[in-house]
Amino acid sequence: MNHPYWVAFYTILSKEIRRFTRIWVQTLLPPAITMVLYFIIFGNLIGDRIGSMDGVDYMQYIVPGLIMMSVITNSYGNVSSSFFSNKFQKSIEELLVSPVPNWVIMLGFVFGGVARGLACGIIVMLLSLWFTHLEVHNLFVMLSVILLTAVVFATAGLINAIFATKFDDVTIVPTFILTPLTYLGGVFYSVSMLPEVWQWVSKLNPILYMVNTFRYGIIGVSDIPVLSAYGMLFVFLAALMGWALYLLNTGRGLRS
Amino acid sequence: MTLALDIQQLRKVYDNGFEALKGIDLRVDQGDFFALLGPNGAGKSTTLGIVSSLVNKGSGQVRVCGHDLDTQREAVKRSLGVVPQEFNFNSFEKVDDILIQQAGYYGIKPKLATERAEKYLKQLDLWEKRDVPARMLSGGMKRRLMIARALVHEPQMLILDEPTAGVDIEIRRSMWQFLRELNAQGTTIILTTHYLEEAESLCRNIAIIDSGEIIAQAPTRQLLQGKQRSTFVADINQSLTEVPDLNGFNCRLTDDGSLEFDIAHDDNLNDVFAQFQQHGLVVTSIRPKTNRLEELFVDLTSKQPKQEGAA
Numbered sequence: 181m182n183h184p185y186w187v188a189f190y191t192i193l194s195k196e197i198r199r200f201t202r203i204w205v206q207t208l209l210p211p212a213i214t215m216v217l218y219f220i221i222f223g224n225l226i227g228d229r230i231g232s233m234d235g236v237d238y239m240q241y242i243v244p245g246l247i248m249m250s251v252i253t254n255s256y257g258n259v260s261s262s263f264f265s266n267k268f269q270k271s272i273e274e275l276l277v278s279p280v281p282n283w284v285i286m287l288g289f290v291f292g293g294v295a296r297g298l299a300c301g302i303i304v305m306l307l308s309l310w311f312t313h314l315e316v317h318n319l320f321v322m323l324s325v326i327l328l329t330a331v332v333f334a335t336a337g338l339i340n341a342i343f344a345t346k347f348d349d350v351t352i353v354p355t356f357i358l359t360p361l362t363y364l365g366g367v368f369y370s371v372s373m374l375p376e377v378w379q380w381v382s383k384l385n386p387i388l389y390m391v392n393t394f395r396y397g398i399i400g401v402s403d404i405p406v407l408s409a410y411g412m413l414f415v416f417l418a419a420l421m422g423w424a425l426y427l428l429n430t431g432r433g434l435r436s
Numbered sequence: 437m438t439l440a441l442d443i444q445q446l447r448k449v450y451d452n453g454f455e456a457l458k459g460i461d462l463r464v465d466q467g468d469f470f471a472l473l474g475p476n477g478a479g480k481s482t483t484l485g486i487v488s489s490l491v492n493k494g495s496g497q498v499r500v501c502g503h504d505l506d507t508q509r510e511a512v513k514r515s516l517g518v519v520p521q522e523f524n525f526n527s528f529e530k531v532d533d534i535l536i537q538q539a540g541y542y543g544i545k546p547k548l549a550t551e552r553a554e555k556y557l558k559q560l561d562l563w564e565k566r567d568v569p570a571r572m573l574s575g576g577m578k579r580r581l582m583i584a585r586a587l588v589h590e591p592q593m594l595i596l597d598e599p600t601a602g603v604d605i606e607i608r609r610s611m612w613q614f615l616r617e618l619n620a621q622g623t624t625i626i627l628t629t630h631y632l633e634e635a636e637s638l639c640r641n642i643a644i645i646d647s648g649e650i651i652a653q654a655p656t657r658q659l660l661q662g663k664q665r666s667t668f669v670a671d672i673n674q675s676l677t678e679v680p681d682l683n684g685f686n687c688r689l690t691d692d693g694s695l696e697f698d699i700a701h702d703d704n705l706n707d708v709f710a711q712f713q714q715h716g717l718v719v720t721s722i723r724p725k726t727n728r729l730e731e732l733f734v735d736l737t738s739k740q741p742k743q744e745g746a747a
Contacts, residue, residue, distance in 0.1 A: 182545070183543070184542070184543020185543070187540055187543045187544065187545055188540060188541050188542075188543055190540070191537055191540025191541060192540075192541075195533075195537055198533075202528075265526075266526070269524070269525075269526055269527065270520075270522060270523075270524035271524055271525050271526040273490055273518075273520065273524045274524065274525065274537070274538055274541065274585070275541060276489055276490055277488050277489055277490065277513060277516070277518045278513060278538070278541035278542055279509075279510040279511075279513040279514050279541075279542060279543075280541050281510075431492055435489075435490060435491055435492050436450060436451070436485075436491055436492065
C-alpha cells in the first residue's frame with residue numbers, strides 16, 4: 181500500500197468519490213427519485229394489471245433491471261463528465277505532468293465511476309425494498325456481474341470523454357445509444373415475449389445479457405445463458421480497456 | 437556537471453502544419469536562473485510543453501537532470517515542477533486539497549503531503565486561504581497556488597510559464613523574492629516572461645527564441661554588453677519648439693517636450709551633456725527610454741523573418 185502507484189490510484193479514486201458526494205443532489209438523488217417513480221408507475225400501478233412475468237411478480241421482475249440501469253448510466257456518466265471537466269478546466273494537466281502511469285490514471289477514473297454506479301445501485305436496491313421483497317438467488321453472480329458491468333461502462337465513459345471536445349459530446353452517447361439500449365435490454369419485459377426476429381435483434385444488445393444475468397443472480401430467472409454473459413463482459417472489458425489505454429498513451433485529445 | 441536541461445535539435449510541427457520549433461538546442465546548468473524569452477507564438481510554450489510532457493515531441497532529444505524524456509519519462513517528471521501560463525486547477529476544490537492531491541500523484545502519502553501543503557501554503561502566504569475553494573482566490577493568489585502546487589513534490593527544476601502575468605507590482609516583487617530564495621537553495625528555475633525587467637532582474641542566463649529558432653543565448657550581462665545602441669529621454673528646464681543640433685547624436689523632440697537621443701555603446705554620456713550645456717539647456721532628469729533588455733529583444737526579434745500561423 182506504500183507503492184507510489186497505489187498512492188496515486190487512491191488519490192484519484194478518493195478525489196472522484198469526493199466529487200460525486202459533494203454534488204450528491206446532482207449525482208445520487210436523481211436516480212433515487214427516477215427509480216421510485218418507476219417502481220410506483222410500472223411496478224405498482226401498471227404492474228398490478230400485468231401480474232407475473234416468467235413466473236415472478238412483475239415488480240420483482242423489473243427491480244434487477246432498474247438497479248442495473250442505474251449502475252450503467254451512473255458509472256458511465258460519472259467518468260465521462262468528470263474526465264471531460266478535467267480536460268475542459270485543464271486540471272487534467274496536473275496528472276499529465278506527474279509521474280502517474282496512464283494505466284493508473286485509467287483505473288483511478290474507472291473505479292471512481294464504479295463507486296458512483298454501485299452507490300446508486302445500492303440506493304435503488306434499498307428503495308426497492310419498500311415496494312417488494314427481494315431474495316438473493318446467487319450472490320456471486322449478482323456481485324460479479326454488477327461489478328463487471330460498472331467497470332465496462334465506466335471505461336466506455338472514459339473513452340467518450342477522451343474523444344469529447346465539448347459538453348454536448350458527453351451527452352450524445354448516453355441519450356442516443358445508452359438509454360435506448362437499456363430500455364430495449366429487457367429491463368421491463370422478457371425477450372421471449374417478442375417475435376422471433378426481434379428476439380434475435382435483441383440478442384445483439386450487450387445490455388440484455390447484463391440485465392438478465394443480474395436478474396438471474398437475484399431472482400434466478402434469465403432469458404439468456406449466464407455463462408455467455410460473462411464471456412461477453414470479459415471481451416468488452418478487454419477491448420474497452422485496451423482502447424482507453426491506447427488513447428491515453430497516444431495523448432489523444434490531451435496532448436497536442 | 438549534469439545539465440538541468442539539455443535540448444538538442446528539438447523540432448515540433450503541429451497537426452495544422454505550423455512548424456513551432458525548427459531544431460532548437462538549449463542548455464541550462466543545474467542551479468541556474470534562466471529566462472526563455474520571445475514574442476507570442478515564438479515557441480516558448482511549445483518548448484516548455486514538450487519538456488513537461490504536455491506537448492508531444494516531434495524529433496530531437498530532451499534530457500532533464502540527466503534523464504532522457506523518451507526512455508525515462510517518469511524520472512523526468514519527478515525532477516520537474518511546472519507552473520503553466522493558464523490556471524489549470526479544479527476551481528471548485530479547496531486550496532489545500534489541490535496541493536495534497538498533487539502530492540498524491542507523485543506517490544507522497546497523505547500525512548507527508550499535508551505537511552508539505554502547509555509548508556508551501558505558508559511560504560506563499562496562502563495558509564489563511566487553505567479551506568477556500570480555488571475559484572474564490574484573487575488572480576495573484578491563483579498564481580501563487582500554482583507555484584505551491586508545483587513545489588509540493590520538491591522538484592530539482594521549476595518551470596514557470598509567465599508566472600507574474602496579470603499580477604500587481606507588490607505581489608510580483610514578493611514572488612521574485614520567493615523565487616530568488618528558492619534558487620539560492622539549489623532549485624534550477626526556468627521562466628518565460630513578457631516583463632523583460634523581470635528577466636533582467638532575476639535571471640543569470642537568457643535565451644531568446646523567435647519563429648521556432650534560438651536567436652541568442654548567453655549570460656544576461658554579456659547579452660546586454662553586446663547591445664550596440666541605447667535610447668535615453670532627458671527632461672529639460674524649458675519648453676522647446678525645435679530640436680537642438682547635438683553633433684553626432686540622433687536627437688528627437690517627444691510629445692511632452694522632452695528630448696530623446698540615441699547613444700552608441702562606446703559613446704560617452706558626458707559628451708551629450710557638454711553639448712546640452714553649449715546650447716544653454718539644463719537637464720533636470722534623464723532615464724532610459726525602455727529597459728535595456730527590451731531594446732535588445734526588439735532589435736533581435738525584428739530582424740527575424742515572420743511566418744504565418746500560431747501554435
